[in-house]
Amino acid sequence: MKEIRIHGRGGQGSVTAAELLAAGAFDDGMFSQAFPAFGVERRGAPVQAFTRISDSLIRLRSQVYKPDYVIVQDPTLLEVVSVESGVKDNGIIIINSDFEPEKFDLNTNAKIMTVNATKIALDIIGRPIVNTVLLGAFAGATGEIRSESIKAAVKARFPGKMGDKNAEAMQKAYDMMVEAKI
Amino acid sequence: MTVIRDLDKDKMVVAEGSYTVASAVKACKPNVISAYPITPQTHIVEDLSQFMADGEIPNCEYINVESEFSALSALVGSSAAGARCYSATTSQGLELMHEVLFNVSGMRLPVVMTIVNRAVSAPINIWNDHQDSISQRDTGWIQLYAEDTQEISDMTAQAFKIAEDKDILLPAMTCMDGFILSHVHEPVELLESDLVDEYLPSYEPEYVLDPKNPMSFGAFADPESYTEFRYLQQQSMDNAVKKIEDAATEFYDIFGRYYGGLIDEYETEDAEIIIMAMGSVIGTIKDAIDKLRDKGEKVGLLKIRSFRPFPVEAIRKAVKDAKVVVPIDKNISLGLNEGALCTETKACLYNTSINMPVVGFMIGHGGRDIRISTIESIVEQAKKVADSGIEVESQYADLKEEML
Numbered sequence: 001m002k003e004i005r006i007h008g009r010g011g012q013g014s015v016t017a018a019e020l021l022a023a024g025a026f027d028d029g030m031f032s033q034a035f036p037a038f039g040v041e042r043r044g045a046p047v048q049a050f051t052r053i054s055d056s057l058i059r060l061r062s063q064v065y066k067p068d069y070v071i072v073q074d075p076t077l078l079e080v081v082s083v084e085s086g087v088k089d090n091g092i093i094i095i096n097s098d099f100e101p102e103k104f105d106l107n108t109n110a111k112i113m114t115v116n117a118t119k120i121a122l123d124i125i126g127r128p129i130v131n132t133v134l135l136g137a138f139a140g141a142t143g144e145i146r147s148e149s150i151k152a153a154v155k156a157r158f159p160g161k162m163g164d165k166n167a168e169a170m171q172k173a174y175d176m177m178v179e180a181k182i
Numbered sequence: 183m184t185v186i187r188d189l190d191k192d193k194m195v196v197a198e199g200s201y202t203v204a205s206a207v208k209a210c211k212p213n214v215i216s217a218y219p220i221t222p223q224t225h226i227v228e229d230l231s232q233f234m235a236d237g238e239i240p241n242c243e244y245i246n247v248e249s250e251f252s253a254l255s256a257l258v259g260s261s262a263a264g265a266r267c268y269s270a271t272t273s274q275g276l277e278l279m280h281e282v283l284f285n286v287s288g289m290r291l292p293v294v295m296t297i298v299n300r301a302v303s304a305p306i307n308i309w310n311d312h313q314d315s316i317s318q319r320d321t322g323w324i325q326l327y328a329e330d331t332q333e334i335s336d337m338t339a340q341a342f343k344i345a346e347d348k349d350i351l352l353p354a355m356t357c358m359d360g361f362i363l364s365h366v367h368e369p370v371e372l373l374e375s376d377l378v379d380e381y382l383p384s385y386e387p388e389y390v391l392d393p394k395n396p397m398s399f400g401a402f403a404d405p406e407s408y409t410e411f412r413y414l415q416q417q418s419m420d421n422a423v424k425k426i427e428d429a430a431t432e433f434y435d436i437f438g439r440y441y442g443g444l445i446d447e448y449e450t451e452d453a454e455i456i457i458m459a460m461g462s463v464i465g466t467i468k469d470a471i472d473k474l475r476d477k478g479e480k481v482g483l484l485k486i487r488s489f490r491p492f493p494v495e496a497i498r499k500a501v502k503d504a505k506v507v508v509p510i511d512k513n514i515s516l517g518l519n520e521g522a523l524c525t526e527t528k529a530c531l532y533n534t535s536i537n538m539p540v541v542g543f544m545i546g547h548g549g550r551d552i553r554i555s556t557i558e559s560i561v562e563q564a565k566k567v568a569d570s571g572i573e574v575e576s577q578y579a580d581l582k583e584e585m586l
Contacts, residue, residue, distance in 0.1 A: 019367045023196040026369050032196065033368045038222075038309060038361040038549065057189065059330075059465030061362050062553045 001054035002144055003064040007083050008073035011043040013131035017071070018049035020157060021135060024150035025053040033058045046081050053144060069142055070110075071134050072096060073117075084108035094137055094177075096130050113141050113180060115173050124169040125162075136170025140177030147174045185446060187332065188438040194369040199331040199358065200225030202370050203270070203296055206338040208233050209373040210294075210382060213265035216245045216253040220275040221308050222360040223298040227270055250275035254282040254293075261291035262399045264390035266342065269293070272360060273300035273314045280318065286353045287322030287415065289400040292345035292385070293353040294338065295323075299461065299512075300360040301548045309549020310360040312461065312512040316489075316522045322415050324354035324422055325490040329464035332370045333441045334358040339378050340429040346385045349421045359462040361549070371439075381436050419491040426488050444493035446485040447500055449475060453482030454505040455564045458497075458523055460486045463510065463545075463552050470557035481561055486523060494530040501531070505568040507540045508560060510579075514544050520576040539567050542576035550580055 004021065008014030015036045022034035030053050037048035050064040066086045072095040077083060084106040087093060091110035095101075098119065101112040115137040117130035125133075132154050139147045151170055155163035197205070204226050207215070215234075217227035234244045243260070247253045250271050257267040271279065276297060286293050297315045301307040315325060326341060328334035334356060341354040358364060389397060403411055427443035434440040449471050450456055457467055464485050474481045484500050484507075486493065501507050511521020518525065524542025531540065543560050546552045560579050567573075 019196075019198075022367050026191075026194070026196045029191070031369060033366060034196075035362070035366040038365065057187075058368065060469045060554070061359075061366075061462045061466045063551050065553070 001052055001058065002068045003066065004051040004053070004069045004071065004138070005064050005067040006049045006051070006071045006073070007077050007081055008047055008049075008131070009043075009077065010045045010047050012073045013129065014047050014049040014073060016157070017131040017135055018051045020132070020153045021051040021138070021145070021150065022053075023156070024135070024145050024153035025051070027149040027152055028145055030055055031057050037063060046077055067091060069138065069144070070094070071138055073130055073134060075099075078104070078106075084110065092141055094134060094141055096134060113137075113177065115176055117173060120169050120172050124172065125165045132166040133169045133173045136173035137177045139170075140174035141181065147171060185442065186434065186438070186440040190371065191369070193371045195372065196367050196369050197331075197372065198225065199334065199363040199366050199368075200298075201229050202331045202335045202372060203338060203358070204229030204233065205372040206335040207268050208239050209375045209378040210268070210339055210342050211266065211375075211378075212239070212242055212268040214243045214245065214257060214260035214267045215239075216247050216256040216260075216267075216269045218247050218250050218253040218271070218275065220250070220272055222300060222364045223270045223272040223275070223296070225364065226296060226298070250278040251282060254279045254286065254295075257293050258282065258285055258289065258291060259391070261286070261293050262289065262391040264385070264387045266346070266385045267291070267293045268295065270296040270298065272298040273302050273308075276314045276318060277302060280321070283318055283321035283323060283353075285400060288411065290351040290415075290418075291353060292342070292351055294341045294345055295353070295355050296334070296338070297355045297357045298360045298364045299357050307548040308360075310362050310512070311547045311549065312357070313514070313547075315355055315357050316513040318355070319490060319522060322352065323490065324352055324419075324426075324488070325357060326354065326426070326488055327357045327460040327486065328363065329441065329462055329485065331358075331363055331366060331368055332439065334363060335370060335373055336433060336437065336439055336441065339373060339382055340426075340433055342385075343382050343429045343432075344422060344425050347425050348388065350418050350425055352415065352418050352422065357461065362462045377436055381433060422491050423493065426491070442485055442487045444488040444491075445496045445500060446487060448483040448485065450482030450484060450500055450504075452480055454480040454568060455508060455561060456482050456484050456501050456504040456506075457508045457510060457557070457560070458484045458486060458527060459510040460489060460523065461512065463512070466552055466554060467510075467557055470554045470561070473554065474558065474561060479561065479565075489522075492526055492530065497527060497530055498534060498536060501538070502536050504538060506538060506564050507531075508564045509540065509542045510560070511542060511544050512546045514547070520544075524576050539572045541567050541572055541574070543579040544576070545579040552580075556580055
């Protein structure tokens with residue numbers, strides 16, 4: 001089983017991202033589970049959402065404490081939230097940032113990868129909506145889900161032109177991550 | 183028989199627990215739905231409202247009301263007039279219904295209501311525990327608890343079948359853990375309307391409110407007859423013991439899914455320690471048991487699916503060979519320092535030849551997360567009880583003593 005924790009701020013679509021990831025993974029033939037860290041949601045406040053992906057039925061209902069992967073939607077969260085908390089040594093932390101991964105001094109053995117999802121979103125979607133872009137980056141960085149599956153999940157949720165643009169931005173982030181791995 | 187799911191991925195979709203429930207309700211073709219939104223139940227009535235707006239629930243009235251008291255009161259009239267009735271609520275909303283709950287059961291109206299379990303105030307807390315529904319234990323409603331979103335979906339159809347049976351005619355609460363199940367997205371098979379038609383016959387009440395044939399419901403019962411009304415309600419609860427099992431097996435025959443009837447058992451056959459629990463924590467406990475079994479620990483799980491009627495005989499049979507029984511409760515009876523499952527398990531083992539320690543642990547109150555490690559530490563303490571007897575009969579498993 002692989003566990004993913006998504007950090008964002010209220011309004012950034014972290015919960016939606018977790019759900020889309022679960023839908024995409026199921027489309028890939030896996031079992032999945034997505035849920036928010038139930039809090040008193042306020043726009044701008046730090047929020048978390050979780051996804052589990054497994055090749056067998058998922059029964060566990062606790063929150064995620066030792067994620068394999070972490071997605072950080074907003075780099076300013078690093079000042080207020082310990083995003084590296086519990087991440088497995090062989091895990092990956094994907095941060096939305098225009099800085100190089102080396103700039104981030106986190107207390108972890110996990111690999112840090114960065115992608116400027118905000119720029120990609122502004123360039124392609126025209127709005128700074130980064131959650132879907134980061135899902136593309138996740139697929140590219142981890143190989144846990146096919147880019148076609150996660151794009152299909154996004155397009156199913158946002159039909160039409162909006163979905164197409166999101167998919168395009170996701171593919172770009174996916175390609176950048178695949179390249180960064182090499 | 184333990185949980186059986188013929189997992190057919192082609193039929194499954196990833197859906198939110200609340201949507202899964204709303205879809206199940208739709209497939210059961212209710213005639214009246216009353217709605218008063220309250221977190222974390224809101225999505226269920228919202229989704230039903232959408233189905234109504236899209237014309238997907240024919241022959242149904244959706245009533246917006248001004249409070250939970252009204253939500254259930256509206257169903258008293260509707261159900262008495264012969265309608266299949268549904269509502270959903272949680273926490274303070276359920277507590278506000280308290281008075282009406284007795285009316286529904288006393289008038290023998292087979293209303294089905296989803297309880298999205300949540301803690302009660304004060305202090306204000308919107309997260310999950312079972313204090314809300316457990317506090318309605320004696321209202322004469324059947325109470326069933328689900329471990330995942332597929333089960334709460336399937337349980338909805340089962341509840342209508344049980345409640346509307348002529349030998350039962352009692353209302354039923356189907357309980358799902360707030361947020362943990364109501365807000366989770368996971369793969370499920372949404373209830374298929376044509377299969378539900380096959381499973382669930384239409385509601386044919388024997389007596390209905392009808393101006394052409396005037397009749398009183400819930401009228402006066404003086405000391406001459408009140409006791410007998412109560413006796414008959416209990417008799418129906420006794421009948422429900424078998425009907426709940428039947429409803430589960432008949433559901434299996436048509437849908438190929440089974441989650442237990444009154445109870446379900448997991449790894450209990452040779453278990454020295456048997457944990458008892460209800461609701462979504464069942465899944466976490468099963469994972470914990472797999473880990474403990476790998477280490478050679480003889481631990482099993484007795485899932486309580488029906489809390490009312492309380493499955494006295496089934497529990498006795500399931501635990502009789504264990505060394506220690508460990509009920510886990512997401513509720514507390516203040517003044518007794520025990521959860522309801524602990525108290526009632528002890529009661530059902532008393533006056534029998536079964537004699538073993540019962541140690542209760544309260545856990546996960548107000549949404550405190552329940553981890554596998556907490557279950558493991560409970561089992562660790564249960565082992566000590568098995569070896570050297572009880573020191574503390576009931577306690578919190580996750581108390582932060584440093585905060586006191």
